[in-house]
Amino acid sequence: MTLKFAWYPGCVSRGACTELYQSMVKVTSALGFELDELKEAACTGAGVLHERDHDLADSLNARTLAMAEKRSLPVLTNCSTCQGVMSGVNYRFQHEEGSLERANSLLRESGEGYQYQGATRVTNLLWALAEDLGLDELRSKVTRPLTGLRVAPFYGCYILRPKAHLEMDEHPERAELLQPVIEALGATFVDFRGQSKCCGFPILTMNRRNSLSMAGNHIADAMANGANVMVTPCPLCHLNLDAQQPDAEGVRGGGLGLPILHLPQLIGLALGFSPKDLGMERHVVPALDVLTHVRTAAAVSA
Amino acid sequence: MLQHDILVMGAGLAGMRAALEAQRHGADVALLSKVHPVRSHSTAAQGGINAALSEGDSWESHAFDTVKGSDYLGDQDAIEITAREAGPDIIELEHMGVTFNRDETGRLGARNFGGASQARTYFVADFTGQAILHVMYEQIMKANTRVYEEWFVTDLIMEDGACRGVVAIDMLTGRVEPIWAKAVIIAAGGLGRVFEPSTNALICTGDGMAAAYRAGAPLMDMEMVQYHPTTLKANGVLISEAARGDGAYLINSQGERFLSRYAPNKMELASRDVVSRAEATEIQEGRGVDGCVLLDCRHLGEAKIKERLSQIRELAHDFAGVDIIDEPCPIRPGMHYQMGGIKTDVQGATPVPGIYAAGETACVSIHGGNRLGANSLLETITFGRRAGAAAAEYVKSQPGPAGNGEWSAMVERRLVGLLERPLRRRSAAVRLEMGRIMDRNVSVFRTEAGIQEAWATIRELRAVYPEVGVQDKGKVYNTDLFSALELGYMLDLAEVICAAAQYRKESRGAHFRTDYPERDDVNWLKHTLAYDSEGGPRMETLPVTITQWQPTARSY
């Protein structure tokens, strides 16, 4: 399996979560990935653009997929939402007659010469770890096993549903992939009810109370089951779970305080990077000392 | 005290249409159902609803097809009314909001169906019954009709020979209450669970027919039980005639379209009794595949199947493990519909004052010895409407209730008896025994000996019914209790079916006796009537009403 990808970092990793971009660069390199960044690719629309102008959103994504197609590379994302949107677009192009043609017709009018044939594979760091790199290979690269770190996974809706878009029939293990990844890094997997639910980010502006209740419930759930850290492959979830955690705590009346890591950050720690290497000083809920939970002979690097 | 002008027992299509009509005529109406209205079995009707609406079609043609389909047992005055009023009734459904299929001009577009001389079946993909049922419930919500939701009827209240309401159990609290009404319209559906297997839902236990029978109303043509040609072996679930209507073939183990030997003109779209007998013969003579024949849709193409037969495709996939786009689906005849029922006139009135009936529960008779596909949805609408109007007129001259407290006390005593007796037998086991003997002996091909054996078994089961106990002693949602009550209804009806099948000594429509294989218009151009009496069903006959079409040989 190739480890060469057309990298689609998405908007948030270059905006409010630059620590994600930073850790992706370091960690994928350490794992042997070769990334060709699609600098000219635009936002996927995060589903929001689709509900305002469906065909335009489809064609905006077709443009990105066509870029990767030109390079004959699969797309690698680091965001559940980007994954879900692009998978949905690919699925529609395959199953809904006329949708690909409509998208290409709009692309022709933009004059850049992109035409999407429908063949680009879209994957993300979580899936790529298991399906392209292999969990055994990942395990072999671990230099600091995260023993003692109790990690609660939070997937993000777009990487779990709808199953048809995400090829879960062919890859049923994708529904619970964070568990073997967490365990491959030496950490303890914490099972809790909210891990496959919604973080509330999409309605943060429309219904703030509901949004923060959702985030708060899941964090509290994870903590009640013994987690000392949460990991998520979606930076939008990260924003609601980390940046909004103090406000979520306000809605609940206290009792939160769980550091939230991006997936490459968790991996990076196991590969020997320091929290500072991985931009963890930028988290709203302090995360710099997560390694104090790790029982290991190696010293925690500053 | 609970009271209304009209109480409609059953909130499927016939019941809801009756209620709406009666309300329009100014009556105070309430619906009563043991399930939420949209869970009624009308929802399972797949293929469509008939009417002579298109250019070049005529109600006479529709009527004749129905008369012929009924094997000349249908009452032709009732059939003429049905065919004449079908068009306006369907237009009204469309106005209510049903999303019928359209042709390229934007008008209602029809598909072919069994026994029809031209395409006159209007449809919504392959879930027409569900579409119409939900639209009808929308109208009920709009009209704010009172619904006694999840109430179970135990008795019709009879006083001075007239019906004055029902006694029912509120399933959510266990409370027994009389609901007084000047008229009761029974629209409680069919009795499929008397047979095992059956396409029918678990709720189709003939409650309405049995309650009316016990109250003195005659049940007509009960021997006319329709076996639908295409049901799944695994669980008896229906695969709609729409597949054949849209061009699917029936083939045997040799790949032959065997209907060419039984119905060379209409082939797969002959009447259901003809097709079912053809299939049963092929299977019996060794040309079946694992007890089935094959429904082949492959040549219809993926696009057509996805647009018009999507539900069928799902059912075949879920329960037979085949994708009809690529493979033929094994099917066989299965018990599906009761042509017979409570005898009514063309206004939906039964011979018992205060009892009206419509839909599958009733027998007007429109379907006679065999029902054409897509005529049953039509019947529910047309005769639901007529019964509603007739009942609304009737109640204008009726006095209010006297409010006799004896009724609920009597029912409560009976229920206590049922709840307290020891659990020697479970109702499900008895039902299974009844269902299996009925399916074996009173199905597509019948004999005197077979019918007698079934009847004897049913009598034995009736005798052991007092041993059927109930494990759940609670008041709230006691499904164990309701199952036992339903079994009582079903045993009554099973006996009636056996008696009627034994009584009619000829073959007509769905009733085929190998000892009387010919149709006998001299002696048997009559309906059978069964009355509840001490020693069992007492049988009488009633001549068929002929208007224009004298019986002739029936071939497809």
Next chain:
Amino acid sequence: MQVTLQVKRTDADTKESSWQSYTTELPPAGTVLDGLLQVREEQDGTLAMRCSCRSAICGSCNMRINGHARLACITKASDVSPNGAPIKVEPAGNLPIIKDLVVDFAPFWSKVRQVQPFLQPEGPPPEREYIVDHDAMVHLNPVMACIMCGCCVSDCTALEVDPTFIGPAALAKAYRFVADPRDGKQKARLEMLTQPSGIWDCTHCFECVQQCPKGVAPMDRIMATREIAHQKGVWSGTGARHADEFARTVGHSGRLNELTLLPFSVGVFNVKAQLQLIPGALRLVARRKLPSVIHRSIPGVQGVRRLFHAGKNKKEKVTATR
């Protein structure tokens, strides 16, 4: 094959819950409903559940199987218990429990009633049928296929935290009228649906799309309703501004500008909401997380801008295409 069902029972009077385990034999293609019925008929007549048609058309047997709402009659036991593991069976979520697997649907139907769930044509009906496009009727087939089973409502994430949310079933039903060319109340419906607790409160989590056994895809209908609302100018409030600002920044620079997104979404003149955003913004500043004030466009943004321009110019059909 042997099947073990772990059923969450709830006493009808005390409302106390407990788990009860049953084992029964099923044929290879046996469903969870087959198993439950066998248990009820042969072992425990006190087990209460709703079921009727056995073929996913009546909608009665909605229950949570292994944590997800499904119709028990089409859930194969072998699919949800690959190695013979016990199958967890619980009542549907987000609705009050009456007894065992029977839940109270009254709140469900009251939400459906809220959306005026009946056709309201303008003026008297024609003598014959309304003339409507074949495709317009076929487009409604997936949403007409809704059997009101409540699987979507059971697993709706928004309903879990907010019982006032109208919910996926009622909103899908509402779409069926919004998109029906014969209905004369589209604008009024859209105005009602864009109120609080309506289409803008859907948290976009796909649970209803995933759990629906009939392919209705309620969330997609909700999004389609938003799109029609946009086309018809029923477009105000936070959700609409959010979508507008999103489209504006992406259309202009090729990527999202988080700095402007939140303030513009809540409304620039909405002082209370703007003040509410300040603590969060300050936290981001403190962590150097706040996106740069200078919002840089992506390389090749001209192509994106032309694409947006082309999209705006395309005069699409009034009804949403999905």
